[in-house]
Amino acid sequence: MSLLIKLLAQRIALGLVLLFMVSVLIFAGTMILPGDVAQSILGQSATPEALANMRRDLGLNDPPLQRYFSWLGGFLQGDLGTALTSGQDIAESLGKRLGNTLFLAFWAAIISVPLAITLGLIAVRYRERWPDKMISAVTLASISVPEFLIAYIAIFFVSVRLRWAPSVTTIHDGMSLGEKLHTISLPVAVLTLVVLAHMMRMTRAAILNVMQSAYIETAELKGLRMFNIIWKHAFPNSVAPIVNVVMLNMAYLVVGVVVIEVVFTYPGMGQYLVDHVSKRDIPVVQACGLIFAAVYIGLNMIADIVSILANPRLRHPK
């Protein structure tokens, strides 16, 4: 057991080091971008005086290294600072957006993960027969089309023609859960189509791999039903690679849906980040970047831990 705790501690420490490196990279990246904050905020209608005033107020005249470390110090104390552009508290506005993003990701995951795994199981059960071929064809086709195109096609038919679901998915606090779910139904459907294929194919491949084993043959010879064999014997033994892919896709649902958010006008983190990148609002970009990195690293860590727990051989390394 202590070995397991040591392993976990190592993983977490490694994650924190990675996060720190990511913060340096993001900061360096934002420094390379052309243009400066004051000009980007005031736009084309800025006078030189107004620009100078804003640069001074925002502390842009300090050396970059000093700005970086004072920000990092604040971050470690839980203070994300205030946005350079709007003067709002970052933690507060970001929290709301992160909530929205997680809301969308949650519902997309709730639908897509069980669906992908079930479809994968069905594909194995009817391997090389028409259900398998149809599932693969449909999911591979949907992953091959760019997501914004699927989104526009969905908007045209479902929103504009049939008027079943809204194309603008701006959710707000005044809505009930039911209204919110109806509002986000289209982006959830599109996201499901986008992540389905990857998870389904991995489930199929991982289980097929296990199906070659001797104990599966034994189970068959015992006369178990095919679906029972897959569900009770093959699936638990192939859970590690499946969890890995599921986590990767869930991370994508949180950090990679900028395009979907823009097309459906969804008030999530992606849009929030893009708005601030275009205004060179470095504290916000840093905070978003770190949160995205943390989500990615965290979910991958969970995947690792689940694989370790699911496989006794990994639990007791020599």
Next chain:
Amino acid sequence: MTDQLKYLSRQVVTGRINRRHFLGRAGALGLTAAAATTMMNSAVMAAGPQKGGTIRVGLQGGSTTSSLDPALSSNQTDWTVSRMWGETLVELTDDGGLEGRVAESYEASADAKTWTFRVRQGITFSNGQDVTAADVAETLDRHAGEESQSGAHGILRDIKDVRTDGRDVIIELNTANADLPYLLSDFHLVIQPGGGKSAPDAAIGTGPYILKDVDMGVRFVAEKNPNYWGELGNAETLEILVINDNTARVAALQSGQVDMIDRVPPRTAGLVARAPNVNVRSTSGPGHYVFIAHLDTEPFSNRDVMMALKYGINRQEMVDKILFGYGSVGNDSPVNGYYPFATEFEQREYDPDKAAFHWKQSGYDGPIVLETSDNSFPGAPDAAALFQQSAQAAGINLQVKRQPNDGYWTEVWNKRPFCTSFWAGRPTQDQVYTTTYLSTADWNDTRFKNEQFDQLLLAARAELDSAKRTQMYADMGTLLRDEGGLICPMFNDFVDATNDKLAGWADGVKGLPLMNSYAPMRMWVTN
């Protein structure tokens, strides 16, 4: 047939075909003249305003990084929202004149150096406070002050002193300016209690609506201000959704989620207009898409090179292919018929022979590099390619260099010698010239330095006699058109759209898009 008629009557409204033409075409479709006239008029008029209901508006431009502080207002969403909760001293009328808002009346001294604005009696801010002359003076002070980051900072630079006297605000200028009230109609200069010095983004003003729900860059909800003094505001509730993606904005209108949108892309406007429940509204304005050259840089300092380029551009082709007809040809002047005191010049046409003549005359035969990006104006790279083609016919070697959207306004515009750009226009000729073509202007993006032009500009600004002023502006226009570094191929129309639930659209309103951004407040929901 109905669709076709609807299309035709819309063409009349937007001034693309005239009434006689409409009647002829309608007759060909088998309609009697009387019925056709009724139909046309019903497209133009509607039965008086109705109160109540909700108007939902989809706008571009809004961003999470924006602020409710009107001083930092920089896009359609920002200023539409600030017009809902606040008002300026004076505002443009539909035909480009002026009317008092927070100011009840105003007058100038004979030398146009001292202006007196009388604050409207009995109006209150949405927090219940009375509006005083001091509030107005403080507002001007906040925007004009040395510490100011206001977008209106530049236009207030000439103010020497602001003082109050009872309900009067008295503004002293360093130099005479007959256009001061126009400057004060600028959308940044919303009158706020105490000038908004303590809480610039509190959104407390004298406007027809009060903001109830604010999510910057996402959604704004406003309700009718029960104590508003004026006529504006028909719907009980306004909901503004920020929809920056063009396709998403159009889809939102088509699917009935919003009633009104701004900036329909010209490329798809024709298709959008075909939908039975959508009206595309096109308004000509002062905005223009331009190619600008630095006159202090080789080879643009050579007048023949500039003339070759001016004759080597096909303006009509650009209006057809870049604006898809939603616009008009430019004439190498930033001023069109939109402005008061404007005069017509002979239209400069595409003439490869003259261009080739000037090109040879100049003695220069190297390449000309034109820098462009998609956000300098929509379709700018395509326009640059068209320019390249038309110039090639005159033997001019024009090379197009594509730049990233990001940072274009800081790294390319006003820095590189020849690039594409966009100007939204200003309410008066004086402002246009002062902002961009005066020798000492911050944004003299063509490096146009002409002493005679500067003198005329200052003289015209102080001139209260319209005939003399018109003549001065005509002379300045000629100078700029012949000597300037500005190649202006086209003026773009504002293309907005509303659905058929709304009535009360007025055509040809001057100022900003969507009826100078008052459409949400002036239109109404029909039952």
